[in-house]
Amino acid sequence: MATPTTSVKDVAVRTVRAAGAATGQLAGGLGTAGLALGLLVLFALVAVTAPIGVGLLIAPAALRSLHALAARERERLTRWGLEVIAPNPPPTRLRAALVDPTTRRELRWLIRHATLGFFLGLLGLWLPVFAVRDGTFPLYWRLVPEGASSTSIGLGSAQSWPDAIAVGLLGLGWIAIVLGLSPAMARLQAAPGRTLLAAGPDTDLSLRVAELTATRAGALDAHATELRRIERSLHDGAQNRLVSVTVLLGAARRMAARDPVAADELLERAQSAAEGALAELRTVVRGILPPVLADRGLAGALSGLAADSPVPCSIDDDIPERCAASVETTAYFVVAEALTNIAKHSGATRATVTVRGRGGRLRLLIEDNGRGGAEEGGGSGLGGIRHRVAAHDGTFRVTSPSGGPTTLQVDLPCGT
Incomplete structure (x- = not known):
């Protein structure tokens, strides 16, 4: 007491x-x-x-x-x-x-x-x-x-x-x-x-309903797209390797009596295929919910992305409190997709990622010094980022004039 x-x-x-x-x-x-x-x-x-x-x-x-x-x-x-x-x-x-x-x-x-x-x-x-x-x-x-x-x-x-x-x-x-x-x-x-200054009774609620309807449709579409991606990854990667393991083990079992040397070679190939399947499964799991988020938090996970980025990238983070796991996952994939786009399309030599957590909001600012001209569609991945952000009722803005630089701004509610 x-x-x-x-x-x-x-x-x-x-x-x-x-x-x-x-x-x-x-x-x-x-x-x-x-x-x-x-x-x-x-x-x-x-x-x-x-x-x-x-x-x-x-x-x-x-x-x-x-x-x-x-x-x-x-x-x-x-x-x-x-x-x-x-x-x-x-x-x-x-x-x-x-x-x-x-x-x-x-x-x-x-x-x-x-x-x-x-x-x-x-x-x-x-x-x-x-x-x-x-x-x-x-x-x-x-x-x-x-x-x-x-x-x-x-x-x-x-x-x-x-x-x-x-x-x-x-x-x-x-x-x-x-x-x-x-x-x-x-x-x-x-x-x-x-x-x-807040949205008051003068706000047209029908517009808000329409916005939420579109957001829900986008979230469902993003979810369906993600499921198809996971299905393709399992079908084209891990499943094929596991089928190879089964075939090789069956052949090795049949050859074990009459040709032990050939059977050993088949077992080595089966082991390699099994290791490849395990690696594929780990990749799929990381694509669903990266374990690094749970182990090191969002700041540590983003530092890992920056270290692996082909374009030199610096991280400036100030996140006093953890956000909801789904929000951190979205932020992680937004930065991952953005850095991939920078490496593939921008021709940039430098990128910066600024993360701030304030007032129940998580704000991301991703910048590069590339050629600019980024547009949604055409395989850029920006549409996928927008759908991920919209699923949390967040905001996403791209500024990419011809000649650069390109700036991505994302604002997400932290959630609980």
Whole structure:
């Protein structure tokens, strides 16, 4: 049974950690709030100059900036909590944007984040500075010029030790405020984004149903394709070798009495065929669920793929927690297929794989310096990757201009 002292210590540790995390959230929110403030000024300029036509020219750029900033805020909020599901891409043309519910919600978020969010972000950074400055004041108060303010808020002047200690006590008060209010301030700063930037009641659910229907069909098709691949591998590889083993053993048994030397040769051939069949079976098993994933995790499995890649490949991974086995398997095969494509078709001399696990999502970025021009179909394997990703309700994007480089971005839910 935990003692009261241990319980108090645990509560104190949790409180300090929560305050630290909240301060980080407020600092990150201050960054996007500063951009929101600048963008709000731009929209004000659009409104003022619209009658003379200038505002109409810069309105599309302002709308694109709004959508980009909203997407950045969704990513930030997702890193610090539950995922913020993005609605359907909003329009950038002015006439369509005026009646688009997503754009209206983003504009409402912009106003709130540029004002309240900016103020809370500044307050979230100032309070810890005040706490440190006033809390340590008794250590350096004699070095403060005479007549200078002793407190962070510009009040009072320390002339003696009691005055300096009083300022130190004010610093303790700041610490109490930081510990007590920072989490609530972070939640208040994030609330408009979580409410207004997520896919809300304005989202067309019929589109989502259609998307899920297509995803399910793609997943079933990918599953059927995988079964056919396994069947072909067993039929053309291991099964043929096992038939050879049976034939050779039968011939060796019949020849054992009259020609022992020939029988030994047949047994050696049968042993070689059996070893080949075993190797084929191991290959098929690795193609279903690579054992290296269970032994070394996704990061170790990807390092193995990079080491075996004909094209020099570097892995940059940051995966704090394990994902569901099916998700890790999908990520593994996505990278394996991508590296195979790079080696076969791109002419690249270098490839990089970046893996990040944040906010319940697993994100992959695969890049090469090849000739580009990658397209789905034509045996590239990109269609298979898309189906694998769609089976988990993930997203897959390919950017491959002629001349390169080629970039593959995959976003998967980690699952449980």
